[in-house]
Amino acid sequence: MQANSQQDESRSPRYYRIYQALLTDIQHGSLKPGDVLPSEMNIAQSHGVAPGTARKAVDMLVDRGWVERQHGKGTFVRRADFSHSLARFFRLTDREGVQLHPKSELLGVREVPGSAKICRHLEVAENSELIEIERVRRVDEMPLLHEVIYLSRARFHPLLDLPPEEWGDLLYPLYEQVCGEVVFRATDTLSAGPAPEGPARHLGLGAGELVIEITRLARGYDERPLEWRLSRGRLDWFHYSFDIR
Amino acid sequence: MQANSQQDESRSPRYYRIYQALLTDIQHGSLKPGDVLPSEMNIAQSHGVAPGTARKAVDMLVDRGWVERQHGKGTFVRRADFSHSLARFFRLTDREGVQLHPKSELLGVREVPGSAKICRHLEVAENSELIEIERVRRVDEMPLLHEVIYLSRARFHPLLDLPPEEWGDLLYPLYEQVCGEVVFRATDTLSAGPAPEGPARHLGLGAGELVIEITRLARGYDERPLEWRLSRGRLDWFHYSFDIR
DNA sequence: CAGTGGTCTAGACCACACC
DNA sequence: GTGTGGTCTAGACCACTGA
Numbered sequence: 434m435q436a437n438s439q440q441d442e443s444r445s446p447r448y449y450r451i452y453q454a455l456l457t458d459i460q461h462g463s464l465k466p467g468d469v470l471p472s473e474m475n476i477a478q479s480h481g482v483a484p485g486t487a488r489k490a491v492d493m494l495v496d497r498g499w500v501e502r503q504h505g506k507g508t509f510v511r512r513a514d515f516s517h518s519l520a521r522f523f524r525l526t527d528r529e530g531v532q533l534h535p536k537s538e539l540l541g542v543r544e545v546p547g548s549a550k551i552c553r554h555l556e557v558a559e560n561s562e563l564i565e566i567e568r569v570r571r572v573d574e575m576p577l578l579h580e581v582i583y584l585s586r587a588r589f590h591p592l593l594d595l596p597p598e599e600w601g602d603l604l605y606p607l608y609e610q611v612c613g614e615v616v617f618r619a620t621d622t623l624s625a626g627p628a629p630e631g632p633a634r635h636l637g638l639g640a641g642e643l644v645i646e647i648t649r650l651a652r653g654y655d656e657r658p659l660e661w662r663l664s665r666g667r668l669d670w671f672h673y674s675f676d677i678r
Numbered sequence: 679m680q681a682n683s684q685q686d687e688s689r690s691p692r693y694y695r696i697y698q699a700l701l702t703d704i705q706h707g708s709l710k711p712g713d714v715l716p717s718e719m720n721i722a723q724s725h726g727v728a729p730g731t732a733r734k735a736v737d738m739l740v741d742r743g744w745v746e747r748q749h750g751k752g753t754f755v756r757r758a759d760f761s762h763s764l765a766r767f768f769r770l771t772d773r774e775g776v777q778l779h780p781k782s783e784l785l786g787v788r789e790v791p792g793s794a795k796i797c798r799h800l801e802v803a804e805n806s807e808l809i810e811i812e813r814v815r816r817v818d819e820m821p822l823l824h825e826v827i828y829l830s831r832a833r834f835h836p837l838l839d840l841p842p843e844e845w846g847d848l849l850y851p852l853y854e855q856v857c858g859e860v861v862f863r864a865t866d867t868l869s870a871g872p873a874p875e876g877p878a879r880h881l882g883l884g885a886g887e888l889v890i891e892i893t894r895l896a897r898g899y900d901e902r903p904l905e906w907r908l909s910r911g912r913l914d915w916f917h918y919s920f921d922i923r
Numbered sequence: 924c925a926g927t928g929g930t931c932t933a934g935a936c937c938a939c940a941c942c
Numbered sequence: 943g944t945g946t947g948g949t950c951t952a953g954a955c956c957a958c959t960g961a
Contacts, residue, residue: 446929446930446931447930447931448930448931472945472946472947473946473947474945474946482931482932483931483932483933483934484932484933484934485930485931485932485933486930486931486932488947488948489930489931491947496741502946502947502948503939503940503946503947504938504939504940504946504947504948505938505939505940505941505945505946505947506939506940506941506945506946506947507940507945507946507947508946508947515922518922521922618921618922619921619922620919620920620921620922621919621920621921621922622917622918622919623868623916623917623918623919624916624917624918625870625888625890625913625914625916626913626914643870643888643913645870668870668871668888669870669871671868671869671870672867672868672869673867673868673869674865674866674867674868675865675866676863676864676865676866677760677763677766677863677864677865677866691948691949691950692949692950693949693950717926717927717928718927718928719926719927727950727951728950728951728952728953729951729952729953730949730950730951730952731949731950731951733928733929734949734950736928747927747928747929748927748928748958748959749927749928749929749957749958749959750926750927750928750957750958750959750960751926751927751928751958751959751960752926752927752928752959753927753928
């Protein structure tokens with residue numbers, strides 16, 4: 434057996450091209466969250482490579498968080514789970530260290546013309562119709578965060594017809610069930626600044642008091658922006674820790 | 679050839695045991711930062727496994743940031759580089775987007791008895807003699823951070839004899855050159871709170887004004903705590919962004 | 924040139940899930 | 943049982959580094 438020329442056509446390794454092909458399938462939606470990938474033997478045969486090469490391509494997808502292996506069952510496209518994302522920033526455990534889950538109170542759902550800044554973030558035309566969602570998230574009735582969320586009306590208009598009592602505590606499952614839009618990843622940006630009057634009141638603060646600001650741009654599997662949000666929280670609850678190097 | 683029983687003795691795979699053996703060498707100092715690892719063929723032979731298995735062990739070290747491969751030369755134990763770590767938190771670029779490097783002004787180096795909290799973080803006996811370093815870090819003369827740093831006197835006493843003009847802008851290279859202590863990784867924790875009078879003055883603020891607080895616990899290759907520091911910075915310079923999922 | 928890591932092959936057997 | 947992923951072998955050739 435000879436390892437026949439790894440560099441036929443393109444300059445990249447075979448496993449990398451297979452990785453890209455699978456990733457494209459995921460990003461274009463032919464492989465949806467929850468779907469099973471072809472088996473590694475299958476991938477190897479259909480690409481005409483040895484099993485080890487196909488495996489390495491799948492390894493890359495696993496390392497980068499696109500798929501999950503399940504021994505004996507198969508490899509599946511991951512569904513993102515942001516339900517604990519707030520715990521990154523706030524002390525959300527009770528005295529026994531048990532994880533607490535914030536409740537959401539919906540303050541309003543409005544159709545608004547998009548500002549230049551938000552439209553740019555969402556990569557839609559300026560003044561596009563957007564949906565603005567305002568809510569407060571509480572733990573044990575203590576207000577933790579005030580959030581303003583913007584979505585493209587074109588993609589998310591079914592939310593406008595949803596009665597308030599059907600909005601749960603988490604938006605992303607709603608996006609998926611009601612609008613068929615799936616959030617895969619997000620970029621959070623932390624900053625701090627004075628709170629405008631409305632948000633301050635909901636947080637039990639005076640206007641202009643300093644709050645932590647978390648802006649988030651959430652994206653789908655195809656990397657297109659789906660949601661932009663600005664969350665404001667009390668500094669005295671805030672806390673974030675992570676490793677470097 | 680048969681794949682003869684992967685599970686002789688312990689239950690873990692061979693590549694994992696090789697990974698652990700190499701990691702132990704790094705953490706115990708028989709492999710120091712900058713040292714070259716044995717070649718993959720070498721590792722394979724000395725552990726009596728196929729090259730691919732040895733390679734997988736090295737892959738794990740690479741993935742976890744312990745070593746770096748250099749094609750054609752070898753695999754080397756990494757030396758951590760924290761010189762850009764502040765850029766994670768503060769806008770440290772000029773108008774052209776060029777990276778700026780903060781200057782450090784040494785305010786004081788003192789021998790102090792360790793408080794209970796700090797001794798616990800450093801994992802030394804309560805009331806152990808510590809070294810306290812106070813400094814201000816500036817960009818373009820603008821004060822960015824006020825820092826208080828604690829080190830074990832037993833390990834770092836050579837710093838006490840170092841004249842102020844020989845302290846550069848970065849402490850970690852100093853630790854290595856003067857004390858032989860190498861920082862490999864650190865945990866940063868973000869919070870916010872009112873600034874005491876001293877730090878506030880150095881930041882150009884009034885006492886009690888809110889500042890961002892970054893506490894850091896830095897560790898060596900053997901995971902033992904080397905340094906604990908509390909940095910306070912102006913909220914209006916603060917900014918942090920990262921991806922989730 | 925020899926030595927290193929980078930890619931790849933074509934198999935093997937094991938452990939787990941499901942029928 | 944079959945089919946999946948998990949580990950492992952014993953080689954091959956390629957690309958890069960440095961003497």
